[in-house]
Amino acid sequence: MKLPELNWKTYLWAFLFLGGLILVYKGLENYQAVGDAFQGLLTPVKIMLKLLSPFATGLLFAYLLHIPCEKIAYLLKKIPLKFMSKWARPLSVLCLVLIIVGFLAGVGSFVIPALQKSINDLLLNWPIISENAFKYLADLQANPYLSGVDWNDIVESPQQFLSDIDFSKITGYALDAVGAVFNFFVTIVVAIYMLLNPYPLLKTVKRIARMFVQEETYESLAVYVRKTDAIFYKFISCQLLDALIIGMISGIGLTILGVRYSVLLAVTLAILNIIPFFGAFLGVTIAAVTTLLTGGLSQALVVLVFLIILQQVDGNIIIPRLLGQSLNLNPVIIIMAITIGGTFGGVLGMFLAVPVVAVFKIILGDVMVFLENRIHLKRQPVAEMADGIAGDTITSGMVTTSNMTSSSITDDPMATDCSATDIIANNNIAKDIEDA
DSSP: EEEEEEHHHHHHHHHHHHHHHHHHHHHHHHHHHHHHHHHHHHHHHHHHHHHHHHHHHHHHHHHHHHHHHHHHHHHTTSSSTTTTHHHHHHHHHHHHHHHHHHHHHHHHHHHHHHHHHHHHHOOOOOHHHHHHHHHHHHHHHOOGGGGGSHHHHHHHHHHHHHHHHHGGGGGHHGHHHHHHHHHHHHHHHHHHHHHHHHHHHHHHHHHHHHHOOOHHHHHHHHHHHHHHHHHHHHHHHHHHHHHHHHHHHHHHHHHTTTOHHHHHHHHHHHHHTTTTTTHHHHHHHEEEEEEEEHHHHHHHHHHHHHHHHHHHHHIIIIHHHHHHTSSOHHHHHHHHHHHHHHHHHHHHHHHHHHHHHHHHHHHHHHHHHHHHHHHHHHHHHHHHHHHHHHHHHHHHHHHHHHHHHHHHHOOOGGGGGGOOHHHHHHHHHHHHHHHH
């Protein structure tokens, strides 16, 4: 049996595969050192990202508001005025800014006073809340059913955390608000500028891309960029809208249930709900524990049931209505993506991990389809050749059978005694066999 010939590419791929296995094994064996080295490499990147964060946030706002701005400009261009075609874009940005400011002013006039009242009440009652927390921990420690639990670390960790909190320094922390205000100003300026005229930047990016890749590659990349844009825009906008809905419903529900700090808890639930999967769990836990320390066990159970039902409605009705089947990711993949994103990117990494994985899923699916088609095209000539050989074999077998039948008829010694009718019948049988 002749062995298949191996070219240099086969040896190269085998070498790379074995080298990769060795690197993975050594990395797992020394994972702590690898992690420290990787974190050291990421430090300059994190500093650069922190410096560019106002500009990135402004671009993100412009990205989210681009489509509403386009729709407003389209409606303004329909007005039969001469100057409207020239000033439609600036007027659309102005209208959009006025709508956002009006909405924030209307919501803020209700939320901000209630939120400030909740925060002040929380600061004044913090010693009582801490005492209640220690009391519940002591009751749990005295429970005979939990006698096998080591409570030392569980009790000492909250005590150390609560004792380290110094609310007298909160006014000192407010000095950092100056930097936050400056970053916010830069963000607004960048967002408005990009909304007014985003096309020069887009043209520059396209020209740079065409400089480094061929036209066919550029077209393929453009397809994936459009898919990525659709996924990211829909995911981010839907998550923000879903957070707003959850914040409003939870605020109304907690207020009706008579929960203290209902507005503060509703804002917390809305912010944490932006983070997929883990955010809802963390928000419900914070709300239930806060209600337990301020309103008792019965109220905490009611709040827990209410929030669980709300999260089920959100996950099974609201989110599918908003997102549809655009992501369609396995929950295990989502958990892994959020964990990895949170490790390297913090809260922003957790938020953007899901759409990134959705984009990779599309790319991987297209690559698999390409490889399957390539394998099918390679196998098709072999299959056609096999079918041709099989057809020739069957045809030759039929011809051989026909010849054998004819020769057997003529060579039969009794054939000379047969009548002409018998010979014709035998020839017809041979012809039928050959036709078959």
